[in-house]
Structure formats: C-alpha cells, structure tokens
Amino acid sequence: xxxxxxxxxxEAFLFKEARLADESRYSEWEALVDDDMHYWVPLQESQxxxxxxxSILNDNRTRLATRIRQLNTGVRHAQLPPSRMRRSISNIEIxxxxxxxxxxxxxxxxxxxxxxxxxxxEVWPAxxxxxxxxxxxxxxxxxxxxxxxxxxxxxRGLSFII
Amino acid sequence: MMNQTDTSKFPRYDKLITDARVHSSLYxxxxxxxxxxxxxxxxxxVFICHDSEIPNxxxxxxxxVGREPVFAIRSRDGEISxxxxxxxxxxxxxxxxxxGNTKALVCQYHGWAYDTKGALVDVxxxxxxxxxxxxxGLERLPLVDSYQGFVFxxxxxxxxxxxxxLGRATELIDRAVEMSPVGRIRLSGGWVRHQLNCNxxxxxxxxxxxxxxxxxxxxxxxxxxxxxDEAVLDDEEGLKSLAKDWGNGHTELFFSPSYTRPxxxxxxxxxxxxxxxxALLAAYGEEKGGRILRDGPPHAVIFPNLFLxxxxxxxxxxxxxxxxxxxxxxxxxxxxxxxxNKRILRQSExxxxxxxFLLADDCVIAExxxxxxxxxxxxxxxxxxAEREVVADDGVISSHLTDETPNRGFWRHYRSVMHPGAPxxxxxxxx
Numbered sequence: 001x002x003x004x005x006x007x008x009x010x011e012a013f014l015f016k017e018a019r020l021a022d023e024s025r026y027s028e029w030e031a032l033v034d035d036d037m038h039y040w041v042p043l044q045e046s047q048x049x050x051x052x053x054x055s056i057l058n059d060n061r062t063r064l065a066t067r068i069r070q071l072n073t074g075v076r077h078a079q080l081p082p083s084r085m086r087r088s089i090s091n092i093e094i095x096x097x098x099x100x101x102x103x104x105x106x107x108x109x110x111x112x113x114x115x116x117x118x119x120x121x122e123v124w125p126a127x128x129x130x131x132x133x134x135x136x137x138x139x140x141x142x143x144x145x146x147x148x149x150x151x152x153x154x155x156r157g158l159s160f161i162i
Numbered sequence: 163m164m165n166q167t168d169t170s171k172f173p174r175y176d177k178l179i180t181d182a183r184v185h186s187s188l189y190x191x192x193x194x195x196x197x198x199x200x201x202x203x204x205x206x207x208v209f210i211c212h213d214s215e216i217p218n219x220x221x222x223x224x225x226x227v228g229r230e231p232v233f234a235i236r237s238r239d240g241e242i243s244x245x246x247x248x249x250x251x252x253x254x255x256x257x258x259x260x261x262g263n264t265k266a267l268v269c270q271y272h273g274w275a276y277d278t279k280g281a282l283v284d285v286x287x288x289x290x291x292x293x294x295x296x297x298x299g300l301e302r303l304p305l306v307d308s309y310q311g312f313v314f315x316x317x318x319x320x321x322x323x324x325x326x327x328l329g330r331a332t333e334l335i336d337r338a339v340e341m342s343p344v345g346r347i348r349l350s351g352g353w354v355r356h357q358l359n360c361n362x363x364x365x366x367x368x369x370x371x372x373x374x375x376x377x378x379x380x381x382x383x384x385x386x387x388x389x390x391d392e393a394v395l396d397d398e399e400g401l402k403s404l405a406k407d408w409g410n411g412h413t414e415l416f417f418s419p420s421y422t423r424p425x426x427x428x429x430x431x432x433x434x435x436x437x438x439x440x441a442l443l444a445a446y447g448e449e450k451g452g453r454i455l456r457d458g459p460p461h462a463v464i465f466p467n468l469f470l471x472x473x474x475x476x477x478x479x480x481x482x483x484x485x486x487x488x489x490x491x492x493x494x495x496x497x498x499x500x501x502x503n504k505r506i507l508r509q510s511e512x513x514x515x516x517x518x519f520l521l522a523d524d525c526v527i528a529e530x531x532x533x534x535x536x537x538x539x540x541x542x543x544x545x546x547x548a549e550r551e552v553v554a555d556d557g558v559i560s561s562h563l564t565d566e567t568p569n570r571g572f573w574r575h576y577r578s579v580m581h582p583g584a585p586x587x588x589x590x591x592x593x
Contacts, residue, residue, distance in 0.1 A: 041517065043352050052503065054351045054492055054510055057517040063508075070385035070519060077378060078522035117529035118359050152260070154357035154487055155515075159522040 002096050010094050010102055013132060013139045018089055018108075021161040024082035026071045029161055030064070034133065034140040037061045041146045041162065056151060056158070071161075077116070078159035084113040085160060089128075100134035108146075110162065122156055125149045172197050175581035179573050181548065186539035189361035189532065195483040201580055202466050203228030204317040207327045209468035209477060210234050210244055213311040214348040220263045220278060226479055227315070232303065233257045234313060235264075237278040242308070244315040245280045246301040256300065267300070276300050310339045311346065312468070327465075330556060331412035334462040338470045341459050343441035344497035349475055351492040351507060354515045360528035361535075362486035365478045366463040366572055368524055369471065370413040372405050372563035373546065378523050386519065389429050393417040394563065405547075407559040407571025411465030411579075415563065418457035427458025427472070428505065438502050445497075459493075463568075465575055473506045474514055484532050488521065490514040544570055 002010075013032070020029040033039075040049060041057040049058075059067060070076050087110035095103045110124040131143035146162050148155070173194055178185040188194050202208075208227050211234045215223050222235035224247060231247040233256075247257050249269040256267050256276070266283065267276040275284040280300035285291045304319035312335060314324050325332070339345050358365070368374065375394040376383070383395050393403050394417070402419040417427065424432040424439060432439070432455075443451035459472045469476035471490065479487040492510035494503045513520050547565025554560065561567040 043354055052351055052494070052507065054354055054490075054507060054515075056354055056511075056515055058508070058511045063512070066385055066519070070381045073381040073384045075384070076381040076523065078526045080526075117526045118533065152355075154355045156357050156359075157522045157525040158516040159526075 002094050002102075006096070006102075007094055009139065010104055010132060011092060013141075014089055014092065014104065014106065014130065017130075017141065018087050022085045022087055024071070024079065024085075024160065026068045026161065030068045032139075032141055033061070033064065034135065034142040035061055036142050037064055038143045038145075039064050040144070041148060041151065041158070043151050045147055045151075056148070056155060057146075057162075071159075076159065078157055080116055083160050084115060086111050097131075098133075102130075102132045104130040104132060106130075112160070114156075124158075124162065126162075172580075175577050179577040181570055181574065182545040183541045183543055184573055185541055186535040189363065189535050190483055190539065192483055195361075195480070197580065198480065199228035202576075203480070204230075205321065206318070206466065206579060207305075207307075207314045207316050207321060207324055208466065209464065210306075210313045210315050212347065212349040212475065213242060213308060213313055214346070214350065215261070216242065218263065220265055221261075222257060222264065222278075223261045224257055224259070225477075227303075227317070228480060230317075231255065232315075234315075235267075235278050241279070242306060242313055243279050244303040244306050244313070246303070248301065249274055250276075250282065250298045250300055274298075310335050327410060329408065329410045329412065330558060331408045331410065331462070331464055334408065334412065334414060334460045334464065334470055337454075337457075337460045338493065340446065340454055341473070341493075342495035342497055343438075343445035345445075346496040347475075348494040348496055349491050351494060351510070353477075353489050353491045356488045356490070356514070356516050356521065356525070357481075357485065358488060358525050358528055359485055360532035361483055362478055362480035363572075363576075364528045364531065365486060365488055366413070366466070366469070367569050368528060369469050369476070370405070370415050370461070370463050370568035370572075371566075372401075372403065372415045372568075373566070374524075374527070378527050379520060381523070382519050389417075389421070389426050392426075393420040396420075398562070398564065401563045403563040404560045405563050405565050405567040406462075406561075407567050407574075408462075409557055409571070409575075411572050411575030412463065413568030413571050414460060414462035415568070416560070417461055421456055421458060424452070424455035426456070429509070430505070435499070435502055435505075437499050441497060463572070465572070471514065474510050476514065488514070544573065 017032055039059040042055050047053050087108050089106050089108050091107040093105045097103050106128050108126050108128045112122045114120050127147040129145045130141055132139045132141050210225055211223050216236045219238040222233050224233045232244055233247050234244050236242050249256050251274045254269055254271040273286040277283050280302050282295045282298045303315040305316040307324040339347050404416040406414040406416050460470045461472050462470045467478040473493045474490050475493050477489040492507045544566050547561045551559050551561040
C-alpha cells in the first residue's frame with residue numbers, strides 16, 4: 001500500500017507528463033525522462049521488449065533524443081503544425097517496487113485533431129504502464145509502454161509524443 | 163463489340179495518361195478504383211506472402227488481394243495454396259486468425275470442414291446434404307507461383323507466367339535475398355499496418371521518387387547523420403544514385419553508386435559485423451561478395467504491391483480510392499548472427515510505420531495531395547528528366563535520381579494494364 005502523499009505525487013507527475021505531451025512541449029517533456037528511458041509502442045499486447053517482433057515504436061534513450069531533436073527542427077512535416085491533443089488518464093494503479101520506484105498502470109484516451117493534413121479527430125485508446133523513480137528529490141520516468149487497443153489493426157500516422 | 167462496350171464503361175486511360183502527365187481523377191474516381199481492383203488485383207499477379215512465413219504443414223497467413231479476403235496455407239506435401247477466405251456454404255469467414263497452424267479449416271457457422279487445399283471433407287448432418295463434395299470446395303486462386311520464396315498469385319488462370327510479369331526485375335529480388343550469405347530471407351517479425359488516407363498508387367510512386375527527399379525529410383536530415391546523406395540528400399551535381407525503370411511497372415531508386423565502403427548502406431563502420439562480412443565473402447567470393455557488401459539491398463517496387471524497401475519488405479493494400487495501407491516487416495536474413503537481424507529490426511522501426519522518422523512525413527504529404535486532388539481535378543506533371551534518360555542494352559532506363567523515370571515507368575505499365583491495346587512507348591514488356 002502506498003501513502004496518500006506518494007499517490008498524489010505520482011498522479012501529479014502523470015498529469016504534468018500528459019499536459020506537456022498534449023501541448024507538444026517536446027524539450028520540457030524530455031526533461032521528465034531519465035537516462036535509461038525505454039519508450040515503447042508494441043505491435044502486440046503480449047510482446048516482449050527484446051523479442052524479434054517488430055514494434056510500432058521502440059526507442060531507447062538515444063533514439064528518443066533523436067526523435068525529440070527531429071520534432072524540434074521545426075520542419076517535421078508530420079507535426080507541422082503540431083496536432084492539437086488532450087488526453088484523459090484514469091484507473092491509475094500504483095505499485096511501489098523499490099524504496100523510490102513505482103510502476104504505474106493507467107487507462108488513457110487521447111483525442112487528436114490532425115490539423116496538418118486531413119483535419120480529422122482521431123482517438124487513441126490505450127493501456128499505459130509508466131515506471132518512475134525518485135532522483136534528486138524529483139520523479140523521473142525511465143519507462144513508458146503504450147499498448148494501443150488497435151495496434152494490430154490499421155494505425156494512422158503517430159508522430160506526436162504519445 | 164464486347165471490347166467497345168467494355169471500354170466505353172470506363173475512363174479513357176489512354177487519354178488520361180501520357181508520358182508527360184497523368185490526370186488527378188485516377189487517384190479519386192470510384193470507377194477507376196473498382197476497375198483497378200479487377201484489372202490489376204484480380205487479373206494480374208499480386209504479391210501474397212513469403213514462404214518463410216508459413217514454413218510448416220498447416221501454417222497459414224491471412225491477406226487481402228484488393229478487396230478479396232484470402233489466406234495462404236501450406237499443405238503436408240509442401241504446396242502453398244492461396245484460398246478465398248469464404249465458406250462455400252453461406253460465405254462466412256473460414257480463417258479468422260491472422261496467422262496460425264491448423265490441420266483442417268472448419269467454418270464456425272455450420273461446421274463445414276475443408277482440408278488445407280480447400281477441398282470439402284465433412285458436412286454436419288449429412289442426411290440433408292445432397293450435393294457433390296467435389297463441387298463445394300473453397301475457391302482457390304488458380305495461379306500460385308513463387309520466386310526466391312516470394313509467393314505471388316492471380317485470380318486469372320490465363321495470366322501470363324509469373325516470370326513474364328517479373329521480367330528483368332527478378333534481378334531486384336535476387337539482390338534482396340543475396341544480402342543473406344545463404345540466399346534466404348525470413349519474414350517472421352510481424353507486420354505493422356500503417357493506414358494512409360491517400361490513394362494506393364501514391365505508395366509505389368513515392369517509395370521510388372528520389373526528388374522529394376530534401377523537401378519532405380529535412381527534419382530527418384538535420385536530426386540524423388545517415389547513409390542517406392550521400393545517397394539522396396546531396397545537390398543535383400553531387401548525387402550519384404540513379405532512378406530506374408525496369409519495365410512492367412517495376413521501378414527502383416538505385417543508391418549503390420553513392421556508397422564507397424562496405425556496410426555504408428547499413429549505417430555502420432565496415433568492421434562492425436565481421437562474421438557477416440566474412441560469411442558473404444565466403445558464400446559469393448571476393449568480387450561478388452565485396453560488391454554486395456558495398457552496394458547494399460535494392461530499394462525497388464515490384465508492380466503492383468510489393469516494395470523491397472532495403473532491409474524491409476512492404477505490401478501495399480488498396481482499401482478505397484482515398485485509403486490505403488503500407489504494411490511492413492523487417493527483412494531478416496538467414497545464416498547471420500543475431501546482431502545483424504537486431505540492427506535490421508531497429509532500422510525498420512526507425513524508417514517505416516506510423517511513428518517513423520521518414521514515413522510519418524511521407525504520410526502527411528500524401529494525405530495533403532489526396533485532399534488537393536478532390537473535385538474537378540487537374541493534370542499532374544510527370545516529365546522531369548525525360549530528355550536525359552539512358553536506356554541500357556537490357557532495356558532498363560536510368561536517369562538522375564531526381565528524375566521521374568520510375569513514375570513514368572509505373573504509369574506506362576499501368577496504362578497498358580488498364581487499357582489493353584493502347585499504344586505504348588518507352589521500355590517494352592519482356593517477351
């Protein structure tokens with residue numbers, strides 16, 4: 001059982017992370033990430049991270065830095081202009097896995113207005129698993145795994161931070 | 163009379179396509195789309211799967227051929243059948259899983275059972291069934307053939323042999339599989355289905371368009387140092403890569419002339435994978451093995467729906483005039499160390515699919531084009547570089563990387579398929 005204080009702190013982190021992603025504030029979002037980050041959208045619900053199965057997205061810290069650098073060039077057509085987004089997070093379950101580490105499971109529904117091209121509203125429902133640790137008095141995320149409900153179906157362009 | 167009736171029903175492709183331009187209605191018109199599903203995806207050869215996806219008896223994978231749901235399945239005798247995924251009784255889906263293994267195919271609706279070649283073998287409550295089992299099998303595609311393990315099929319029993327359709331482009335497939343020291347690839351990594359809201363023809367066109375790279379992918383060029391800097395991002399005088407038309411609608415961006423050292427195409431130092439280098443040289447000899455190590459894999463489209471995307475294999479799927487899928491899997495090599503295939507996988511995730519450093523931008527550009535082509539439409543120019551093309555002895559046309567040689571080759575073949583008998587120019591079909 002985690003304390004109320006821990007729960008509030010973890011939830012505040014999730015909400016801030018969501019807001020920065022929603023608002024395409026790439027570098028501020030990246031500041032929440034620790035050095036051993038794994039940012040992952042698997043193709044299958046039961047996929048293992050190190051399997052030979054292809055992923056929709058599979059970034060270690062280096063590749064994530066490249067992704068942020070590309071978004072920050074200002075000429076990434078896929079996010080020019082950036083999608084307008086809002087995501088709702090619910091069913092937050094927090095498990096304390098070490099003195100200062102947490103696994104956080106949640107349900108997320110992201111609404112995306114694709115204003116770069118087709119001007120449609122796209123909906124991205126997912127199960128999300130964060131791994132957080134407290135470092136220098138602040139929470140950092142070192143893993144974010146996004147299990148899209150439709151990952152094995154047809155998936156539209158996904159060039160924002162999910 | 164039949165011919166006159168037939169052509170009057172359809173758009174005048176001979177008027178809508180010339181070597182210098184194509185009309186935008188070819189991307190938006192429902193009638194054109196339906197006509198393509200018939201003339202290209204039913205009457206011609208279509209890539210289905212690679213035999214490494216179904217290595218064992220009873221293995222199957224689901225696919226779509228145009229709008230037709232099918233599955234490919236291997237029987238105990240090793241033969242691969244491509245079968246329409248529809249029960250002969252009341253038309254239900256027979257094979258619901260995307261892939262798997264089975265001894266028999268049993269319809270979930272009334273329990274009709276078929277063997278792995280689609281023959282009807284059992285009907286529940288047989289007292290009421292007065293039909294002939296041999297007349298109630300599943301619909302098999304009459305032509306199934308393969309080249310280097312790439313399985314193609316056609317609904318048209320009178321289609322010319324697969325090798326006629328592939329023509330000179332067998333060389334492109336050879337170059338893909340020869341990236342393996344044992345000459346075999348393995349498509350076991352799963353397929354990502356990326357939906358683009360654009361016409362399917364924009365996929366083969368864009369995948370072998372060498373002109374757009376500097377404009378669609380500047381963010382990639384700025385963020386990442388890669389082999390593409392030399393291959394596609396140099397200025398007009400500096401570019402050594404070539405655009406090629408192989409005939410029969412098969413097209414290529416030929417990057418190899420840009421590469422000066424082994425494994426440059428793989429984005430790594432030449433001593434990064436010593437076991438792989440040694441195995442290729444041992445398998446093919448110093449000269450050919452050295453050439454493979456320097457030249458790298460093909461970047462080529464096999465008409466109409468297969469893209470040999472360097473170390474990826476891609477299928478194009480038309481869904482509607484303004485919707486298509488770009489479906490990719492890493493092209494794993496047999497006979498290599500795991501670290502080679504691991505690099506192939508990571509590069510595949512970087513280059514292709516919804517989140518990719520490259521394709522996500524192509525996707526938005528294509529969707530904008532589809533939007534712009536609505537309404538009355540207009541002519542699209544295809545003429546770039548026509549005056550500086552070079553035709554080799556084998557008929558393959560080469561030009562500057564930024565020239566529209568591949569797109570002209572695509573459309574020339576498209577026109578000959580959609581409007582048989584229309585006069586053609588340029589590279590001829592292979593006899």
